[in-house]
Amino acid sequence: MQSKITKILKAIADPTRREIFHALVVAATAMPITQISGQFAISRQGITKHLKTLEDAGLIQIQTKGRERFCLADPLPLQEVNHWLKFYERFWDDTLQNLSSYLDNKA
């Protein structure tokens, strides 16, 4: 099984999925699948697959209501990516300690 961080990174590595996710975030409300797929050129089933990947990564939540399935964005898991990045931040942020001082602290 893939790790959580791997699932999240793979989910956002696809440009179409990033678009879907972003659309859901700015919509700021749950949207049924057909409505989402109406905004994209690919088929509904293609969208459904992407939604599944996003759901597995925890980036969206899906709730069934009647015949519809409402998708809601949940950006919280992106915190994990942010945390992963944190270590490397020192390399582009001059205000942070650089690598050599990290290595010094480790020794």
Place this chain on the structure above:
Amino acid sequence: MQSKITKILKAIADPTRREIFHALVVAATAMPITQISGQFAISRQGITKHLKTLEDAGLIQIQTKGRERFCLADPLPLQEVNHWLKFYERFWDDTLQNLSSYLDNKA
């Protein structure tokens, strides 16, 4: 062609590539391919492919010296991931404005 951000995200979405990259970062020095591959269970050619992906994403630089090819980590492109994340940060950081205020500003 894939966008820069897509290349970077795909590069770090693979756990083996994250490991290779991290090893090069903490090594803080250029390492020849054979030396890198010695630290992993997969074949040298497998490593070479991963290095190519990392190089295409700009996350490592490779320099030939004699028969050896020295790989050096370059975390700078991760800044792009950081920038992409920035927009969603408000959802996990309470000190930032929330989505509704973003939407208000947009209106």
Place this chain on the structure above:
DNA sequence: TATATTTGCAACCATATAGTTGCATATTAA
């Protein structure tokens, strides 16, 4: 010079991924 080391290239394999279409089913509306 002969040998060992480092590497690239090419072919190959299995599986994952991104997409499609067709059809059945459940729910809602006329």
Place this chain on the structure above:
DNA sequence: TTAATATGCAACTATATGGTTGCAAATATA
């Protein structure tokens, strides 16, 4: 009740991905 809508499931396709092995070429060492 009949028709329209929203969805899932399954099969299929093409290409990408992560890995392997064998071999040739370039460079360094004995």
